[in-house]
Amino acid sequence: MAEKRVVVKLRSGLLARPAALFVQEANRFSCEIFVEKDGKSVNAKSIMGIMSLAIAHGQEVVIKADGSDAEQAVSRLAEMIAKDE
């Protein structure tokens, strides 16, 4: 079980394209991954789920993963949304 709290640095937040990239990346891992915002937790491998959170720049989310590659998944996904671009 890996878990990381991240502040989203992506300038425009998780818009449709970045969200799709995020989900694509999540799907490379075999572990179960969840993204939590304001107490709502969604499956990180689901584009609709991620978009339903409407994650904006500056907001804090928690990425949680459970499985064999949980550590890598969490650090990779956290890195994606913590990028300042």
Place this chain on the structure above:
Amino acid sequence: MSTERSVSVRELMEGLNLTLFTPDADLERPITTVDINRPGLALAGYLRYHAADRIQLLGRSELSFLRGMDAREQALRLFAFCSYEQTPCVVVARGETPPDALFREAAMRRLPILGSHMVTTRAAAILSSFLEERLAPETLVHGVLVDVYGIGILITGSSGIGKSETALELIKRGHRLVADDAVVIRQVSDDTLVGSPPPLLQYLLEIRGLGVLNAMTLFGAGAVRTHKKVVMVVHLEAWQEDMAYDRLGIDEETIRILDLDLPLLTIPVRPGRNLAVIIEVAAMNHRLKRIGFNAAQTFSEQLARAIRDEASGTDTPGV
């Protein structure tokens, strides 16, 4: 995943169109309980069991009781009544204006005082139904909610198993989509769960290879619903050779969502199995069971009778 919920006094005021007597009050006070208090006894001075954390509803009897007091006593009682920090707000019914002493005491504590034109019991009913809806326990579930022959079915299963494709096939067969991929489920009463899409995802469906589709513009208003009572769960999972699947349907499995156990069917997925048809039949079978006809149960009873008759050496029954 469910969270303790609250509604702010501002949301209550805006949601129910209540008038605000105290513009400087703290409208962010949280309301956490659906119960309403008529504070007659508290105003009479009995505060031991005063339910201060509830909305305080003043009707004609409370107001006339207050007006009947002398100014000093009135101030004293209202001082005590307004002193609870946990009181979210006071609502005055029937379009009445409460005594000035209440405004003075409330202003000191920044306690909001709202007004409603409804008669008191009606106001109480409307306040509690609004709160019940807003404060209902809620959870977000990964799955697809469809209405099949009027039965709300939540389809769950891991990513890529074919939940959305099954929903698409069901829509094509004339059933309705409620939510794809993320379903907000709220427990609106002891025995009812209601599912709806997160606001951003209403009518949307994602199909790998096609992307995000709008089911309402594609298939028409008859193909979608905004919310639906969730009655059963169909869990899709990859077919495993060593796994024992239900062959009879006599025993009902259940799954717990919030505080309710829903019937659960686990359907193994394998190329060539038409999941939409299986789910349609599951819905119809569920309706039959509710009407009182359980095919598996009836069959099992007939079999038991046949075996019993065989054993006692009588003629073969049912010929």
